[in-house]
Amino acid sequence: MQTSMDSFEYNWKTPNESAKSSQREPEQVVSAASIYFASEEEAIGVEQLFAEPEYGDIVDTLLDFNTCAFSLPESYIKEFSASESVVTNSDCDAVQRGLSEEDKTREKFLDGLSNGYDENHCSISCEDYLLDIELEEETPTLDDVTRDVSCIGNVNLEKKLADSEQRNCDVHVLKLSDASTSSDHDALDKFEDMSTDKLLEVFRKMFGHQTSVADKQWLESHMIFGLENQEMSDKNYIPPACQNLLTVSTAFASIFNFRTKPRVQQVKRREHIQWNSFKCLSSAAENVKCDGTKLGISEQNLKCKPSRGGFGRRYYHRGAKVSQGLGKRNFQVGCIQIPPGLPIEERLIRREGHLSKDCRAIRAYNSNIHSAEAQDDPSGTLSDQSSDNSSEDDWTIGSETRGTNQDRKHNKYWSTTEVLKLVEGVSKYGVGRWSDIKRMYFQSSVHRSPADLKDKWRNLLRASCRRLQSRRGVDAKKKHGVSRIPHEVLNRVRELAVIYPYSRKHRTRISPTASLASSSNVESDSQLSMNEQNTLNLTY
DNA sequence: GTTAGGG
DNA sequence: CCCTAAC
Structure with missing residues (x-):
């Protein structure tokens, strides 16, 4: 210019x-x-x-x-x-x-x-x-x-x-x-x-x-x-x-x-x-x-x-x-x-x-x-395409029926698209407003209930946590090719975990001892993120 | 009806 | 993903 x-x-x-x-x-x-x-x-x-x-x-x-x-x-x-x-x-x-x-x-x-x-x-x-x-x-x-x-x-x-x-x-x-x-x-x-x-x-x-x-x-x-x-x-x-x-x-x-x-x-x-x-x-x-x-x-x-x-x-x-x-x-x-x-x-x-x-x-x-x-x-x-027929992506191709549990309704693995939408939804609404996120981001995804979103978010938190741990040692997940969620997404999840600690609402109403135990997990997530922030690439 | 959390 | 308690 x-x-x-x-x-x-x-x-x-x-x-x-x-x-x-x-x-x-x-x-x-x-x-x-x-x-x-x-x-x-x-x-x-x-x-x-x-x-x-x-x-x-x-x-x-x-x-x-x-x-x-x-x-x-x-x-x-x-x-x-x-x-x-x-x-x-x-x-x-x-x-x-x-x-x-x-x-x-x-x-x-x-x-x-x-x-x-x-x-x-x-x-x-x-x-x-x-x-x-x-x-x-x-x-x-x-x-x-x-x-x-x-x-x-x-x-x-x-x-x-x-x-x-x-x-x-x-x-x-x-x-x-x-x-x-x-x-x-x-x-x-x-x-x-x-x-x-x-x-x-x-x-x-x-x-x-x-x-x-x-x-x-x-x-x-x-x-x-x-x-x-x-x-x-x-x-x-x-x-x-x-x-x-x-x-x-x-x-x-x-x-x-x-x-x-x-x-x-x-x-x-x-x-x-x-x-x-x-x-x-x-x-x-x-x-x-x-x-x-x-x-x-x-x-x-x-x-x-x-x-x-x-x-x-x-x-x-x-x-x-x-x-x-x-x-x-x-x-x-x-x-x-x-x-x-x-x-x-x-x-x-x-x-x-x-x-x-x-x-x-x-x-x-x-x-x-x-x-x-x-x-x-x-x-x-x-x-x-509608938002829910785009599940073919980098880590879920061919894996939708990986599970064989017939009791499960669909066992449809989360696509990158869906994860991104979930992350976007949490960015906007915070953790806990799963119905809102469902309404706004997964309206056409009949197989994703608000509870599913909640569960997925919980799993994403765990995944992001695991990734940090695996960094320090052997990256077992990577070796086995299990977790292929993009690092940027996991980083983003951890960032959001800092802002919206998981299950804040619940922590306030459970017993003091349980709260202590529960919050210690939550805090560890957040603390972990805090300690690792200087490694984050925020451009996601 | 929605959410959290254990399983 | 299911289930249940709590709200």
């Missing part, structure tokens, strides 16, 4: 430095994501907005497919700025003002941008997934617990580990509050000093094309984003196609800089869509106007995206509140889980207008789980 910025300098923090600095100021975290979206809900809403077929023409018009850049014509910008006041009933307003159908559609689109695509347009079909945001704020959730944890995998190592500054592990985590704090402010100051012409010039150098947008704030936000991604590209080469993707996503997101105040609107959220939302949005670059002619972004290329997950985080900070301009923002609920890698399959979600949005989201989620292991699926059709 061309990033020569004349005399402009930008000093990047390492992840560890960022983590330290944000630890010092836990309340004053600044989120790059919140620069663009006031909340995850907006991000989700806008993703859906762009996905609506009825706005296809508008989106197509606004996208420059030569440069993969998205820009709003000035007329749109003016309308968009003005549309802040148009909160509801835009159709009625439009009719009263005698607007044409095209105008009305455009107004609805702009209104959708303004409002993060309000719920009237967002036909969420499953009320189970909807939570009133106020209720969410009243009720402590796992997200609250993990608000400061690493974004990748939802693991709070910085706080959990007293020796976090000394460990030399390969921590590819970037806290929500990092990297874009003081450095971005410095950058912003420099941008603010520049004239619009200068900004345009820098923009051209940075993104490789000119823009007709002369709005200074818009340009500044682009620069900031470009710089952020410069850091990523320094460490991880990003193919040109991916750079285009970044650019487009930036442009999409930057639209929201026109919002200067948080929207007072009843906000609902879909719990299950945390990172999938990002995926949908980022896929816009590939899908918009590219009907049948994708940009040629290979899945492998997508996986070259910044491994720290910063890309996604820039857009989806749930609960982040936007103050004026690029000022500091406070988190209420902060953690977004960033999945490993960014799969490309199932990226045409946005144009699948016939499916319910929940259906699409779940499919997309499943596809991501699949992609974690099925990276070389040439047909890209894995996403069309």
Whole structure:
């Protein structure tokens, strides 16, 4: 990426430095994501907005497919700025003002941008997934617990580990509050000093094309984003196609800089869509106007995206509140889980207008789980499979009937996919909410009951523990080829065990002696994990 | 109905 | 994976 910025300098923090600095100021975290979206809900809403077929023409018009850049014509910008006041009933307003159908559609689109695509347009079909945001704020959730944890995998190592500054592990985590704090402010100051012409010039150098947008704030936000991604590209080469993707996503997101105040609107959220939302949005670059002619972004290329997950985080900070301009923002609920890698399959979600949005989201989620292991699926059709017919994987092939106990119902061995989903579910819901995990991640898996999930988690804990022990001696399991659960998964299990000690609930209500005995096991698990943390690779 | 835990 | 106690 061309990033020569004349005399402009930008000093990047390492992840560890960022983590330290944000630890010092836990309340004053600044989120790059919140620069663009006031909340995850907006991000989700806008993703859906762009996905609506009825706005296809508008989106197509606004996208420059030569440069993969998205820009709003000035007329749109003016309308968009003005549309802040148009909160509801835009159709009625439009009719009263005698607007044409095209105008009305455009107004609805702009209104959708303004409002993060309000719920009237967002036909969420499953009320189970909807939570009133106020209720969410009243009720402590796992997200609250993990608000400061690493974004990748939802693991709070910085706080959990007293020796976090000394460990030399390969921590590819970037806290929500990092990297874009003081450095971005410095950058912003420099941008603010520049004239619009200068900004345009820098923009051209940075993104490789000119823009007709002369709005200074818009340009500044682009620069900031470009710089952020410069850091990523320094460490991880990003193919040109991916750079285009970044650019487009930036442009999409930057639209929201026109919002200067948080929207007072009843906000609902879909719990299950945390990172999938990002995926949908980022896929816009590939899908918009590219009907049948994708940009040629290979899945492998997508996986070259910044491994720290910063890309996604820039857009989806749930609960982040936007103050004026690029000022500091406070988190209420902060953690977004960033999945490993960014799969490309199932990226045409946005144009699948016939499916319910929940259906699409779940499919997309499943596809991501699949992609974690099925990276070389040439047909890209894995996403069309349901979540429970994907059990062929690295360590369960041919083993489903290994057991011969006729009394057992199915004895279906757990696939990597299922384990990943379980881990993901525990990441999100914590240990003990097996029904919720079942509902959200194993709904179509009739042979996995909540009790099964619980049992599997228990076994995973044991497995992760055994692995640590075997490290020190003979790796008997490996020798016998029994445990072929990826190390990353086991690491992740142990990380989660630190956060959600197994059977916490039970420990509080059993007898003191039994509690002692029981908790000693639990603690040993956790303690073991703690001691081994410096060997963990958190990039899972 | 859900969960923990022993088997 | 089954079973049961506890909730």
